[in-house]
Amino acid sequence: MLNIGAHLTISKGYEKAALEAISIEANTFQFFTRNPRGAKARELDLEDIQRLDRICKAHGFVSLLAHAPYTYNLASPDAETWELAKRLLRDDLDRLQYMESCHYMALHPGSHVKNGIVSGILRIAEGLNDILTGKENTMILLEGMSGKGTEVGSCFEELKAIIDKIEYGDKIGVCLDTCHLYSAGYDIVNSLDQVLEEFDKIVGLSKLKAIHLNDSMVAFGSRKDRHARIGEGTIGLEALVRFIQHPVIRNLPILLETPNEVEGYGEEIRLLREKFEK
Template sequence: MLKIGSHVSFSDKGLLTATKEAVSYGSGTFMIYTGAPQNTRRKPIEDLYIPQGKELMAANGIGEIVVHAPYIVNLGSYKEDTYRLAVDFLQEEIRRTHQIGVKNIVLHPGAYTDKDAEYGIARIAEGLNEVLEATKETDVNIALETMAGKGTEIGRSFEELAQIIERVHLNNRLTVCMDTCHIHDAGYDIVGDVDGVLRKFDELVGLDRIAVVHVNDSKNPVGAGKDRHAPIGSGWIGYEGIAGVVGHELLKDKPFILETPWIGKTESSERPMYEAEIAMLRGDAADRFGGEFLEDVERIHYFFDKVGIEPRLYVLNTWELIKSDAKARKADPREPMERLYDMLMEQRVLSGDYSEEAINQRLLGFLAGREWLDSL
């Protein structure tokens, strides 16, 4: 069965809270930060409800999960205090990950800031050597994440990851987290040539190093180097592009983690689309939501067909408009899903008394296209 889940919060009762949230989305796996991703403050391990969380995981058939290191960790920094914080904290986070019972901790490799890429690669390798040497008593791997190419971050190319791995002595404990939005934004054509992208990765790094895949659509065209995630089907990659990665034979045993943004008209109504995204990619949307869900998606198709809106073309044209025309962007900054939602509400297309979340879930079904609907 496809192991697909989402990034979930890790607060209050730690692993127990995280597992309950993951279960509510129908997750088969999930990813956690052991505290806030923006800082290094952490609760004692005994306060994380680990036994209770594992018991609930087992009851719901959830086995392998993933930890993500906080964004503040930067092994590529030339500033000694920043570098030292990264090395020392990462050692403790690996030990914490080991105590939770997780095998892979995802890490943004780092940024070279005022130096250059060559310096950044060497500095990151230096830090990884120190961290891995100090944590030999654990079996935790560091999963270097593929990056989008914004700023001075390292990991925007498979070559950069390979260069880091080559310089690390204990590189048997280095794995990779492949992010669909990031590699798309870095210039890899996973929509038109996913086989070629995976072949290139295998030649340079090795497919056996992929430990986890982050599943995100992108608000930017291929090669933009921006790193802005979009709900599945509402970005430049599209549902079919994402499904081509998630369903690829060479990746079938990997855990897939959604990091798609929460959406909603107001802050109080913002909700993640994880439940619908998981069900659609896993192929059990009808079982999860009932036949009425598919009937509503068909109704949405019928409405937009009448007004001449084809989902894929509409999404791409809308992103082109709001990216290339400053005046248009200022006058109407709404993203594709929000514009489509407003049309549905104005015309009262759906007769049910649905929440904003339920309508957006059905819109995701529409954005997946006719082929997805007809395949069910």
Template structure:
């Protein structure tokens, strides 16, 4: 079974979000746990959240994923922002306990003039501060395009963070096709080599989810501008190769493409038809 969904808005409620997922043929989804470009989180509506859980159970949803806000920066050179990031992270993890077994994905952050080693230490320190052995959420570091001082463009950077995390069974990685392509990894023509390199550097068992998208820019451009499947420089065959790769086929796949619900429905239908397992 292809585990496929897209990023959906929770602004109108969790149950509405779940119904939107069903409308487009999804069996998973991703959502922002709070305002993506701010720090505020809505007061939890536990009745709405319960209805969403019931909807997921009734319709056999697979693992869902929350996304941290873009403002979260665990390796900021500003100590106040690092403290705010840790607080937001902890609050989101606490709320995700209402959906046990889910993923919480975040961008490692930008070091903003700091040395790479210091940034790696700060990210790992935050994770060790906010994660607990009793939590039921798996935290995922996302592979990044490498804009400016952005961390996570190389597998080695992510591994340096991961190996410092105490709770190894509660941390993993989410690949992003556009990000890796923009970082220089050839996921279109040399996917086998990319997967082998990830397995050698990090370990394939740490890979839990994959953001599917195309790219408006060329490989190695470090720009991070998403395109719809088959409408960018990677091409539709690249995405078909990803979902059908024997070491990737069972991952949770989340579309992060610039389109509306009907557009996502088209992409999901296309990917389901292309899935060979």
């Protein structure tokens, strides 16, 4: 069975988002923990969360995926920026403790802001070690990036270097994004087996917990992050279907982040379910 969903808004509540997911034939969904370009979070509504959990259980949802805002930068050399990211991420984890249906939270590792990859890696690891207690119900998933600008985490070696420095390593996993992989120079179109074998050798497949499924507007190895609708980009429908059919990937939660409204996500989900089964 294909475990697939899309990025949905929780502005009207978690229950509404779950019902929206069901309406597009999804059995999971992704949501931002707070304003993706800011710091404000919606008021914690435990009854809404309980209704969400009941719906997810009744409909056989796999784990939801929370997503940290883009404003968090644990790689930053700036003390104020770094402390803010730590404080808000800790608050996100505390809030997610109430949500039984969400076990994972995707996090962009951050940008070293011209301070160097090594400095960025050390900064991220130190920040996560300050935050994690080992008692969290939610695993932080470092998201593999496209490599634009001074991003950290566009290669498997960088993700591994961060993970190796975390005291509570069992609370850290990885989320791979097909657009980011392709833009970072991992040829998932022509060499998917080799890419996954490389990930296993460097990071370990046991750390791979979720997938962001996106086509790409830009060329292979461009190191740019421009998502395209499924089948409308340089990766293409055929390669993306092969990706989700791969034995390593097929049972993971797969989340769409394509430039779409809810109806468009539904069309993509139906298309991918049809192709997946063939």
